[in-house]
Amino acid sequence: MGAFDMKLPWRETEAGKQWLRAYKNRWKKENRKKNLEKARAYGRKRYHDRDKAIYRTIRETVLNHYGGQCACCGESVYEFLAMDHIFGGGNKHRKARKKDTLAMWLYENGYPEGFQVLCHNCNMAKGFYGRCPHGSTISKLFKSAMAIDK
Ligand SMILES: [Zn+2]
Numbered sequence: 001m002g003a004f005d006m007k008l009p010w011r012e013t014e015a016g017k018q019w020l021r022a023y024k025n026r027w028k029k030e031n032r033k034k035n036l037e038k039a040r041a042y043g044r045k046r047y048h049d050r051d052k053a054i055y056r057t058i059r060e061t062v063l064n065h066y067g068g069q070c071a072c073c074g075e076s077v078y079e080f081l082a083m084d085h086i087f088g089g090g091n092k093h094r095k096a097r098k099k100d101t102l103a104m105w106l107y108e109n110g111y112p113e114g115f116q117v118l119c120h121n122c123n124m125a126k127g128f129y130g131r132c133p134h135g136s137t138i139s140k141l142f143k144s145a146m147a148i149d150k
């Protein structure tokens with residue numbers, strides 16, 4: 001046996017074999033764990049993507065049902081739009097719905113009245129100032145006059 005012989009003497013000993021076996025087993029186990037995690041992550045992502053697709057379809061359906069454009073400024077780009085409670089009460093309502101989204105809730109409850117489509121700009125303005133600078137959403141004054149949302 002020369003100095004450059006590739007035969008590794010430790011592999012021939014009982015301790016060496018045991019070590020090698022243990023090493024292989026550990027490697028297999030870790031790999032299995034890694035693969036499992038990868039598979040799980042993949043499954044989660046697929047689930048998430050499918051959920052997102054369903055949610056988007058429902059959202060589009062609901063937005064279209066309520067006119068498909070901002071009730072205030074006429075914005076019709078889907079990404080800018082959201083459902084809005086005409087008379088407010090969003091927080092109270094949100095609590096009752098728990099983690100469902102408003103669009104989902106409207107869909108499941110047969111499109112009840114009292115909701116409108118607003119773009120995020122008009123919605124924010126309405127939330128902050130009680131009315132949108134465009135001038136066509138319901139103001140807080142109107143709400144208190146009607147004694148709604150108390
Ligand atoms: Zn708008």
Ligand SMILES: [Zn+2]
Pocket residue numbers: 072073121122132133134135136
């Ligand atoms: Zn507006």
